[in-house]
Amino acid sequence: MKARVHITLKPGVLDPEGKAIGRGLAALGYDGVGEVRQGKVVELDLADTEPQAARDRVDAMCRDLLANTVIERYEIELI
Amino acid sequence: MKARVHITLKPGVLDPEGKAIGRGLAALGYDGVGEVRQGKVVELDLADTEPQAARDRVDAMCRDLLANTVIERYEIELI
Amino acid sequence: MPDNPTKTQGAQTPVADTPTEPAVTADLAAEHGLNAAEYDRVLATLGRTPTLTELGLYSVMWSEHCSYKSSRRHLKKLPTSGPQVIQGPGENAGVVDIGNGQAAIFKMESHNHPSFIEPYQGAATGVGGILRDVFTMGARPVALLNALSFGAPDHAKTQHLVSGVVAGIGGYGNCVGVPTVGGETRFHSRYNGNILVNAMAVGLADADKIFYSAAAGVGNPVVYVGAKTGRDGIHGATMASAEFSEDSAEKRPTVQVGDPFTEKLLIEACLELMATDAIVAIQDMGAAGLTSSSAEMAGKGGVGIRLDLDRVPTREDAMTAYEMMLSESQERMLMVLKPGREDQARAIFEKWELDFAVIGALTDTGRMTLVNGGRTVADVPLDSLTDDAPNYDRPHVPSEPRPLLRPDEVPAADDMGQAILDMVGAPDLASRRWIWEQYDHTVMGDTIARPGGDAAIVRVHGTNKGLALTADCTPRYCEADPFEGGKQAVAETWRNLSAVGAEPLAVTDCLNFGNPERPEIMGQFVGCIEGMAQACEALGYPVVSGNVSLYNETEGQAILPTPTLGGVGLIRNLDHRASPGIKRAGDAVFLLGE
Amino acid sequence: MKSAVIVFPGSNCDRDMMVALEAATGRPPVAVWHRETSLPADLDLVALPGGFSYGDYLRSGAIAGRSPVMADVKARAERGLRVLGVCNGFQVLCEAGLLPGALMRNTGIHFVCRDVHLRVDNARTAFTNAYGQGQVIRGHVAHHDGNYFCDDDTLTALEDQGRVAFRYCAADGAVTPDANPNGSRNNIAGVLNAAGNVLGMMPHPERLIAPELGGTDGRGVFDSLVAALADA
Numbered sequence: 001m002k003a004r005v006h007i008t009l010k011p012g013v014l015d016p017e018g019k020a021i022g023r024g025l026a027a028l029g030y031d032g033v034g035e036v037r038q039g040k041v042v043e044l045d046l047a048d049t050e051p052q053a054a055r056d057r058v059d060a061m062c063r064d065l066l067a068n069t070v071i072e073r074y075e076i077e078l079i
Numbered sequence: 080m081k082a083r084v085h086i087t088l089k090p091g092v093l094d095p096e097g098k099a100i101g102r103g104l105a106a107l108g109y110d111g112v113g114e115v116r117q118g119k120v121v122e123l124d125l126a127d128t129e130p131q132a133a134r135d136r137v138d139a140m141c142r143d144l145l146a147n148t149v150i151e152r153y154e155i156e157l158i
Numbered sequence: 159m160p161d162n163p164t165k166t167q168g169a170q171t172p173v174a175d176t177p178t179e180p181a182v183t184a185d186l187a188a189e190h191g192l193n194a195a196e197y198d199r200v201l202a203t204l205g206r207t208p209t210l211t212e213l214g215l216y217s218v219m220w221s222e223h224c225s226y227k228s229s230r231r232h233l234k235k236l237p238t239s240g241p242q243v244i245q246g247p248g249e250n251a252g253v254v255d256i257g258n259g260q261a262a263i264f265k266m267e268s269h270n271h272p273s274f275i276e277p278y279q280g281a282a283t284g285v286g287g288i289l290r291d292v293f294t295m296g297a298r299p300v301a302l303l304n305a306l307s308f309g310a311p312d313h314a315k316t317q318h319l320v321s322g323v324v325a326g327i328g329g330y331g332n333c334v335g336v337p338t339v340g341g342e343t344r345f346h347s348r349y350n351g352n353i354l355v356n357a358m359a360v361g362l363a364d365a366d367k368i369f370y371s372a373a374a375g376v377g378n379p380v381v382y383v384g385a386k387t388g389r390d391g392i393h394g395a396t397m398a399s400a401e402f403s404e405d406s407a408e409k410r411p412t413v414q415v416g417d418p419f420t421e422k423l424l425i426e427a428c429l430e431l432m433a434t435d436a437i438v439a440i441q442d443m444g445a446a447g448l449t450s451s452s453a454e455m456a457g458k459g460g461v462g463i464r465l466d467l468d469r470v471p472t473r474e475d476a477m478t479a480y481e482m483m484l485s486e487s488q489e490r491m492l493m494v495l496k497p498g499r500e501d502q503a504r505a506i507f508e509k510w511e512l513d514f515a516v517i518g519a520l521t522d523t524g525r526m527t528l529v530n531g532g533r534t535v536a537d538v539p540l541d542s543l544t545d546d547a548p549n550y551d552r553p554h555v556p557s558e559p560r561p562l563l564r565p566d567e568v569p570a571a572d573d574m575g576q577a578i579l580d581m582v583g584a585p586d587l588a589s590r591r592w593i594w595e596q597y598d599h600t601v602m603g604d605t606i607a608r609p610g611g612d613a614a615i616v617r618v619h620g621t622n623k624g625l626a627l628t629a630d631c632t633p634r635y636c637e638a639d640p641f642e643g644g645k646q647a648v649a650e651t652w653r654n655l656s657a658v659g660a661e662p663l664a665v666t667d668c669l670n671f672g673n674p675e676r677p678e679i680m681g682q683f684v685g686c687i688e689g690m691a692q693a694c695e696a697l698g699y700p701v702v703s704g705n706v707s708l709y710n711e712t713e714g715q716a717i718l719p720t721p722t723l724g725g726v727g728l729i730r731n732l733d734h735r736a737s738p739g740i741k742r743a744g745d746a747v748f749l750l751g752e
Numbered sequence: 753m754k755s756a757v758i759v760f761p762g763s764n765c766d767r768d769m770m771v772a773l774e775a776a777t778g779r780p781p782v783a784v785w786h787r788e789t790s791l792p793a794d795l796d797l798v799a800l801p802g803g804f805s806y807g808d809y810l811r812s813g814a815i816a817g818r819s820p821v822m823a824d825v826k827a828r829a830e831r832g833l834r835v836l837g838v839c840n841g842f843q844v845l846c847e848a849g850l851l852p853g854a855l856m857r858n859t860g861i862h863f864v865c866r867d868v869h870l871r872v873d874n875a876r877t878a879f880t881n882a883y884g885q886g887q888v889i890r891g892h893v894a895h896h897d898g899n900y901f902c903d904d905d906t907l908t909a910l911e912d913q914g915r916v917a918f919r920y921c922a923a924d925g926a927v928t929p930d931a932n933p934n935g936s937r938n939n940i941a942g943v944l945n946a947a948g949n950v951l952g953m954m955p956h957p958e959r960l961i962a963p964e965l966g967g968t969d970g971r972g973v974f975d976s977l978v979a980a981l982a983d984a
């Protein structure tokens with residue numbers, strides 16, 4: 001089983017890298033691009049076979065390491 | 080309209096970050112985690128209203144700036 | 159290894175590594191960068207058609223990048239010796255004596271083509287490679303410099319390349335924790351399609367604890383350490399030796415990704431092992447990875463080498479012998495250990511969480527023998543890969559002399575104030591603070607003169623001595639008159655070192671030119687070398703290491719001839735150093751020289 | 753004063769920190785490998801040096817913050833051991849939960865290595881007593897992720913409790929956006945835990961301990977610790 005974790009900055013937390021990308025796009029002439037936010041995806045190969053157990057374990061990994069909940073939030077997708 | 084671009088390293092390209100995360104998880108006692116790969120997500124607010132045109136434009140942005148297709152591949156999702 | 163690997167075995171005809179391996183033909187050889195005459199030479203050497211793996215070995219070892227086939231005979235003109243020289247060109251880096259039993263070890267190298275394709279990773283791996291050249295010799299790296307040539311500031315690609323390259327150099331150097339203390343940066347339209355990224359590393363070691371690459375001791379284990387081998391950068395060495403065309407990026411998509419974190423661990427692990435006496439010889443796997451490191455180590459030692467490729471740590475499944483031998487995966491080293499020292503070495507590398515594998519042994523055959531899956535997939539005479547590689551005397555014509563520019567031909571500025579503003583605002587003269595502030599130039603706590611002056615100064619840790627470091631070249635001079643330009647570049651480094659109070663010791667170089675098969679480019683190359691040689695000779699300032707990067711052309715347009723020089727000087731007492739700032743109002747100002 | 757410096761894989765200011773500690777205390781600190789499960793006994797100070805532990809992969813300090821030795825650092829800190837984290841060490845302390853908040857990518861998105869001015873906002877701590885309250889000193893930053901962030905409640909608590917040790921400022925001490933090299937909230941350069949025995953700071957005091965290195969203003973941090981421990 002595979003899990004994909006999307007980690008993004010919490011709303012309200014300034015995202016300088018997203019802003020820089022937005023400026024870069026504008027400089028290249030792409031207009032009409034509003035806010036740009038950048039985040040991370042972590043893809044994990046899991047030995048688990050049971051979806052709920054897998055999700056719980058990945059959730060624990062997120063709280064333990066993958067995300068810093070002071071600034072980030074995360075979303076887990078099983079694939 | 081919003082677009083979400085997933086940018087990941089092409090298969091076979093070294094992903095030191097993914098490797099380090101994998102080791103970090105193992106050190107915390109999470110076993111049965113196989114390969115870990117890390118990628119980026121870029122979320123864009125777009126003025127476009129027509130999906131195909133939006134997708135084409137984001138595709139152009141990916142090739143121009145967001146991804147380096149020498150080592151990365153990307154996937155566009157409209158939301 | 160199961161059988162006795164060290165004894166001469168009956169000549170075995172190597173077989174294909176995989177059932178699907180393509181048959182080797184002159185066309186396939188041409189795709190590997192070997193021309194018809196070179197391929198004939200391979201056939202004559204082996205007396206048979208090479209296997210694909212063998213073709214890969216020749217293509218890499220006979221590439222311009224590894225064989226120096228266009229430049230070798232001219233490089234011999236450079237003076238390389240002097241009382242201060244402990245090791246001149248020919249090793250991973252040059253070594254000079256700095257007194258008190260200590261030595262400075264340094265080299266400069268190009269990473270031009272990869273940086274154009276993937277500026278961040280290309281520049282980053284350039285830094286990684288040059289650092290390995292230095293710590294391979296037993297030195298702790300203490301400083302980095304970089305010489306960058308970009309296209310015109312308003313060219314569509316320039317901004318992207320500048321930000322990627324600077325971020326990549328910083329990203330790697332900052333992470334390994336070696337200060338980046340100097341360099342140079344220029345902009346010119348002749349680099350629009352072919353930027354130059356030259357990186358220099360400087361290290362320190364005890365003069366009696368230098369490590370060399372010549373393998374010795376038949377039967378001694380050959381050990382692989384560092385990161386795993388993946389399918390990265392296969393053909394990088396041949397890419398560095400070919401002209402660019404519009405579709406290069408598509409055709410050769412393999413650029414390596416650097417992992418400075420692993421490099422940092424590799425530095426610590428190697429230095430820890432070097433503190434013991436377990437190592438016989440060591441070399442990093444640079445461009446052409448396992449091929450060049452094993453061939454050069456065994457070739458220099460006059461022994462043979464047998465590698466069992468099944469033991470190579472790989473990152474991906476089902477890698478072929480060809481792929482393993484040509485991979486340019488970063489952060490790897492090859493060593494020959496004293497017999498019985500494997501466990502001691504393994505413990506150190508495992509502590510640093512690095513791969514460690516005994517992958518072969520030295521033999522008495524004078525051949526490189528590669529075994530994969532129990533089959534012999536390559537068996538070639540080592541000399542044919544190294545000393546007997548092609549060596550060309552390419553035709554060269556001197557550059558047309560340019561008319562001298564006389565001061566009265568240059569219109570005087572109407573407004574001196576404005577002229578000064580224009581000059582300090584010009585891309586080539588403006589402050590480079592925005593670059594060096596992205597580089598950690600103070601880590602290690604010994605940076606005495608930070609970037610921004612004539613030469614940087616790094617203290618020799620724990621002493622009151624310092625090394626002065628600079629990188630310079632003025633390509634437009636080299637184009638106008640290669641001989642004078644070569645001289646000038648040497649002299650500029652000398653002046654920059656002298657200006658901070660250092661006694662210049664020696665230089666390294668990175669010679670960036672266009673296509674050597676064009677006589678006018680070859681003429682620039684020869685002219686610059688002869689000029690450099692004369693200046694170095696006159697100054698008693700030998701060249702102890704260097705690198706040549708040819709084929710810096712896009713669509714037939716060559717770069718400006720750019721022989722970058724990296725100078726190293728010694729300040730015996732740091733209390734006697736100089737800096738450019740004017741110290742006090744009322745001080746007298748002198749103009750020295752002609 | 754007995755001190756220890758923790759070495760993580762990828763630490764690169766460990767030697768610099770040891771040099772500075774030895775100069776101030778007259779005793780070479782002990783190096784402690786991150787995989788140790790306990791710190792040496794009778795320590796007076798543990799320092800977490802700068803660098804790129806685990807390559808700064810995932811987030812700066814994230815993986816190191818969970819390494820085996822950190823459990824004992826936490827336990828001993830709760831019993832009052834002084835803990836100093838500089839740069840990557842500060843990031844590790846935040847990730848390990850010894851200090852509040854997080855260090856994010858600099859707002860300028862680039863790595864920044866330069867001298868800055870710092871205002872000593874609390875000179876009554878074990879780490880700052882050698883400075884004057886409100887004194888402006890020279891600092892030196894070298895980081896990519898030094899943008900201090902915390903939520904509003906935490907920020908109020910830090911400010912109200914005098915837990916901001918250093919702030920980026922202009923030469924005259926004014927706290928201005930221009931003087932902020934990384935976008936930190938309230939120009940925060942260094943914060944203390946509630947008990948005042950743990951300090952994390954982005955600027956590198958160990959890089960400014962001699963005139964030939966560009967200044968001596970960093971010494972105060974080490975001299976303060978020596979003084980505080982002599983009094984204790």
Ligand SMILES: Nc1ncnc2c1ncn2[C@@H]1O[C@H](COP(=O)(O)OP(=O)(O)O)[C@@H](O)[C@H]1O
Pocket residue numbers: 303304305306338339340341342343586587590593594608609610611612613630654
């Ligand atoms: N790419 C770079 N990396 C680090 N330092 C640089 C770089 N480019 C220029 N510098 C520094 O900027 C200063 C000015 O550079 P330059 O104009 O080439 O000097 P000069 O012509 O006086 O030798 C020098 O101190 C040099 O080391």
